[in-house]
Amino acid sequence: MSTSVEPAVKKEHPMEKILRMDRIPHIWCPTCGLGTVVTALATALDESEIDLNKVAIVSGIGCTGRVAGYMKLDSFHTTHGRAIPFAFGMHVARPDLKTIVFSGDGDLVSIGGNHLIHTARRNADLMVICVNNFIYAMTGGQVAPTTPITAKSSTSPFGNFEHPFNLPLLAASSGAVYVARWTALHIRRLTKAFKEALNKRGFSFVEVIAPCSTLYARRNKLGTGLDLMKFYHDNCVIKHGCDLKEVDIDYQSKIIVGKFVDIEKPTYIDCLNKGYKQVFGDKYKPYGGGDGNNGN
Ligand SMILES: Cc1ncc(C[n+]2csc(CCOP(=O)(O)OP(=O)(O)O)c2C)c(N)n1
Ligand code: SF4
Numbered sequence: 001m002s003t004s005v006e007p008a009v010k011k012e013h014p015m016e017k018i019l020r021m022d023r024i025p026h027i028w029c030p031t032c033g034l035g036t037v038v039t040a041l042a043t044a045l046d047e048s049e050i051d052l053n054k055v056a057i058v059s060g061i062g063c064t065g066r067v068a069g070y071m072k073l074d075s076f077h078t079t080h081g082r083a084i085p086f087a088f089g090m091h092v093a094r095p096d097l098k099t100i101v102f103s104g105d106g107d108l109v110s111i112g113g114n115h116l117i118h119t120a121r122r123n124a125d126l127m128v129i130c131v132n133n134f135i136y137a138m139t140g141g142q143v144a145p146t147t148p149i150t151a152k153s154s155t156s157p158f159g160n161f162e163h164p165f166n167l168p169l170l171a172a173s174s175g176a177v178y179v180a181r182w183t184a185l186h187i188r189r190l191t192k193a194f195k196e197a198l199n200k201r202g203f204s205f206v207e208v209i210a211p212c213s214t215l216y217a218r219r220n221k222l223g224t225g226l227d228l229m230k231f232y233h234d235n236c237v238i239k240h241g242c243d244l245k246e247v248d249i250d251y252q253s254k255i256i257v258g259k260f261v262d263i264e265k266p267t268y269i270d271c272l273n274k275g276y277k278q279v280f281g282d283k284y285k286p287y288g289g290g291d292g293n294n295g296n
């Protein structure tokens with residue numbers, strides 16, 4: 001009787017062309033929401049048929065900040081809070097690339113908050129994905145500028161009492177031309193939002209509410225990441241284009257999601273070209289491939 005074993009069939013991960021499989025397994029905890037958000041981005045990149053050699057991804061530091069390192073793109077794992085200025089510099093040097101920033105709420109709106117508002121104000125052509133798990137997860141679950149009032153964290157053991165940021169309102173009022181919020185549960189809508197943001201000229205901002213099972217859910221006795229996904233299922237309300245003053249997030253209450261802003265506006269490079277053309281006239285050669293006439 002033969003005891004030979006059939007040669008193992010090499011199973012390919014469906015996203016192998018976009019993920020750095022040599023880095024897998026990833027560092028994230030069981031039922032963390034980050035994996036589904038990465039899958040949504042990988043699917044969006046795949047389905048949009050964008051040339052992956054023309055896409056760069058930048059992360060700061062944090063659990064979310066590990067994402068750039070797992071994507072098979074030109075990936076940059078930068079310092080805490082500096083993903084956006086790094087990406088902005090790269091965009092200005094290489095405007096032919098689509099530059100994506102993928103980072104956490106602490107990274108982008110706490111230490112990096114000033115960079116976020118000014119890069120949105122300039123309408124730089126960047127796509128920013130902010131995974132909001134309501135906490136500084138990687139460093140032990142400290143309170144963040146996104147922690148809902150009364151939620152517990154390692155530095156607010158009796159419950160947070162500070163007003164959190166309303167991220168879509170912050171991004172839109174700073175100048176973003178595309179603003180959406182989904183959760184890690186809304187995988188199809190999130191993928192669609194990522195595709196729209198990939199095709200948008202100007203500053204796009206997608207907030208993704210995602211479970212931190214280990215530090216946020218456990219400390220607040222909310223169960224696992226799966227329980228938070230069930231919570232999103234039962235408590236999210238889709239309101240496209242609603243008044244952004246309505247989209248504050250209170251502790252364990254309704255979460256308004258949707259596409260809130262999708263407008264056209266001259267980008268940073270359009271305005272730069274327009275300004276220099278006015279000063280230097282026809283001697284000025286427009287930068288970044290445009291004709292210098294977009295900054296109307
Ligand atoms: C200048 C600096 N300050 C503080 C830290 C410590 N630090 C690393 S990640 C982080 C917070 C990460 O939170 P967030 O961006 O929300 O990412 P998450 O881990 O929640 O995905 C902090 C405070 C650091 N690395 N560098
Ligand atoms: S600590 Fe939280 S955010 Fe970080 S990997 Fe674990 S579950 Fe995810």
Ligand SMILES: [Mg+2]
Nearest residue numbers: 104105133135
């Ligand atoms: Mg966080």
